[in-house]
Amino acid sequence: MSNQVxxxxxxxxxxAMRQINPDVVAAYPITPQTAMVQLxxxxxxxxxxxxxxxTVESEHSAMSATVGAxxxxxxAMTATAANGLALMWEVLYIASGTRLPIVMxxxxxALSGPINIHCDHSDAMGARDSGWIQFFAENGQEAYDNAIxxxxxxxxxxxxxxxxxxxxxxxxxxxxxxxxILADEDVEEFVGDYQADNYLLNxxxxxxxxxLDLQDxxxxxxxxxxxxxxxxxxxxxxxxxxxEEISGREYGLFEEYKLDxxxxxxxxxxxxxxxxxAAVDNLREQGVKAGLLKIRLYRPFPAEEIANALKDxxxxxxxxxxxxxxxxxxxxxxxxxxxxYDSDADLEVVNYVYGLGGRDIKxxxxxxxxxxxxxxxxxxNVEQKINYLGVRx
Amino acid sequence: xxxxxxxYKDIPKGGLILEAGNAKNYKTGGWxxxxxxxxxxxxxxxxxxxxxxxxxxxxxxxxxxKAEIDYDHCKGCGIxxxxxxxxxxxxxxx
Ligand code: SF4
Ligand code: SF4
Numbered sequence: 169m170s171n172q173v174x175x176x177x178x179x180x181x182x183x184a185m186r187q188i189n190p191d192v193v194a195a196y197p198i199t200p201q202t203a204m205v206q207l208x209x210x211x212x213x214x215x216x217x218x219x220x221x222x223t224v225e226s227e228h229s230a231m232s233a234t235v236g237a238x239x240x241x242x243x244a245m246t247a248t249a250a251n252g253l254a255l256m257w258e259v260l261y262i263a264s265g266t267r268l269p270i271v272m273x274x275x276x277x278a279l280s281g282p283i284n285i286h287c288d289h290s291d292a293m294g295a296r297d298s299g300w301i302q303f304f305a306e307n308g309q310e311a312y313d314n315a316i317x318x319x320x321x322x323x324x325x326x327x328x329x330x331x332x333x334x335x336x337x338x339x340x341x342x343x344x345x346x347x348x349i350l351a352d353e354d355v356e357e358f359v360g361d362y363q364a365d366n367y368l369l370n371x372x373x374x375x376x377x378x379x380l381d382l383q384d385x386x387x388x389x390x391x392x393x394x395x396x397x398x399x400x401x402x403x404x405x406x407x408x409x410x411x412e413e414i415s416g417r418e419y420g421l422f423e424e425y426k427l428d429x430x431x432x433x434x435x436x437x438x439x440x441x442x443x444x445x446a447a448v449d450n451l452r453e454q455g456v457k458a459g460l461l462k463i464r465l466y467r468p469f470p471a472e473e474i475a476n477a478l479k480d481x482x483x484x485x486x487x488x489x490x491x492x493x494x495x496x497x498x499x500x501x502x503x504x505x506x507x508x509y510d511s512d513a514d515l516e517v518v519n520y521v522y523g524l525g526g527r528d529i530k531x532x533x534x535x536x537x538x539x540x541x542x543x544x545x546x547x548x549n550v551e552q553k554i555n556y557l558g559v560r561x
Numbered sequence: 562x563x564x565x566x567x568x569y570k571d572i573p574k575g576g577l578i579l580e581a582g583n584a585k586n587y588k589t590g591g592w593x594x595x596x597x598x599x600x601x602x603x604x605x606x607x608x609x610x611x612x613x614x615x616x617x618x619x620x621x622x623x624x625x626x627k628a629e630i631d632y633d634h635c636k637g638c639g640i641x642x643x644x645x646x647x648x649x650x651x652x653x654x655x
Contacts, residue, residue, distance in 0.1 A: 267575035328574060366577055376578035388569035389576050395569070 170348045177308040177340035182207035184315040187355035191242030194222035194233035198252040200337040201275040227252035231259035238268035239377045241367025250277035250291045263330045264299030269322035270330040277337040278525045286526020287337040293490040293499045301331040302467035304437035309347040311335035319359045320407045326399040336439040397468045421470040423462040430459025432541035436487040437463040447534035471507035479513035482545035489523045497554045522557040593637030595652040601628045603649035610641035
């Protein structure tokens with residue numbers, strides 16, 4: 169039994185948190201995430217959840233309290249955005265390194281400066297090597313579905329790693345969408361009870377968490393983390409299959425939209441993939457074999473599968489809503505190019521950095537990318553590998 | 562101390578220490594450059610060194626401070642020698 173509802177992205181994520189009913193939530197409000205934790209704290213005040221809500225004075229404390237709660241053996245969540253995520257930085261690594269299965273919605277927003285509160289992926293991309301699993305969503309429905317699945321994925325015994333569930337600031341977080349939420353009891357049953365193997369509040373079996381780990385053992389623990397990351401893909405697919413049974417919605421590592429017979433395609437993540445679908449549809453009507461690869465699981469990066477899905481294209485454009493300022497392109501571009509290096513693919517790969525600080529991306533702009541790709545496919549000539557789309561000269 | 566079976570496949574995940582109170586297995590004596598020598602002749606058994614030692618390395622039995630220091634864990638910080646009111650402890654170069 170599911171319910172058809174009209175909710176904003178923030179509201180539906182608060183609903184997901186209510187249905188997950190974590191033992192502890194420690195969160196600090198920050199635009200554009202504020203409505204999510206505000207609504208959730210209302211659920212706490214109204215006794216709709218059993219959660220202990222810890223109000224904190226900063227995101228550094230929010231993540232620290234969440235780490236403590238998770239180490240104590242509880243199912244713990246928090247949520248943040250942009251500079252809040254940046255303030256959590258050192259504790260992010262402690263959460264993943266200590267193998268705590270925390271789930272955290274991140275409402276993507278540009279990192280200042282100059283000061284900006286609108287959508288881009290510079291916050292999440294900065295955390296891409298922090299050892300957190302990262303999901304991206306096209307809309308509120310997917311963000312909701314990802315949040316519920318993330319609990320199971322993070323807590324899986326082969327994984328035990330924290331997850332960031334990304335949703336685009338304002339575009340998803342503040343827009344009202346027609347979506348389906350599952351029945352409370354279905355979510356309750358799906359996420360089940362969390363039982364940590366070893367935890368601080370187990371007085372029968374006392375342990376130490378977070379001790380000094382020097383030259384003789386640290387490397388082994390990082391190796392365990394690398395192994396856990398390599399297990400994520402399989403677990404994501406396994407959990408997706410189970411989730412489909414209760415939701416009717418299908419999920420994979422990424423979505424291939426009209427990619428099967430495509431000659432040119434774009435790779436993107438987040439809400440832009442909805443815009444890109446409209447561009448693909450328009451071009452298909454004009455007889456252009458256009459397609460889209462929408463990344464859902466960004467960390468760990470499903471390199472082999474993505475390379476395989478792209479290998480028969482003539483040209484592909486990677487859309488990045490963040491720059492690395494490395495002069496070698498945006499993060500998704502760098503990952504995708506690296507993935508393609510080892511495949512037998514023979515295609516041109518170009519990069520478009522777009523939408524920084526919430527700059528709108530239009531269907532026509534993505535169509536213009538496809539025009540560039542067709543040109544590249546015809547001539548085999550790439551004028552510029554790294555492009556900035558929608559910026560004034 | 563690394564021993565056989567301490568590979569990444571076998572050790573507890575995330576740096577957890579599953580055995581309580583096992584800090585004594587970590588032998589910090591190797592950090593020492595100077596070694597405390599306790600002279601029982603001079604010692605008035607006041608137990609200051611015993612109370613101040615940050616590593617519980619001054620040993621006491623039946624109310625008597627022993628001449629033997631726990632050199633497996635004594636880091637050679639010299640606090641005991643500094644605190645001794647009768648200079649019964651001398652720090653000797655290793
Ligand atoms: S030198 Fe330091 S560690 Fe060693 S016995 Fe004295 S106080 Fe303890
Ligand atoms: S502090 Fe000096 S006198 Fe007192 S017990 Fe220790 S060695 Fe003996």
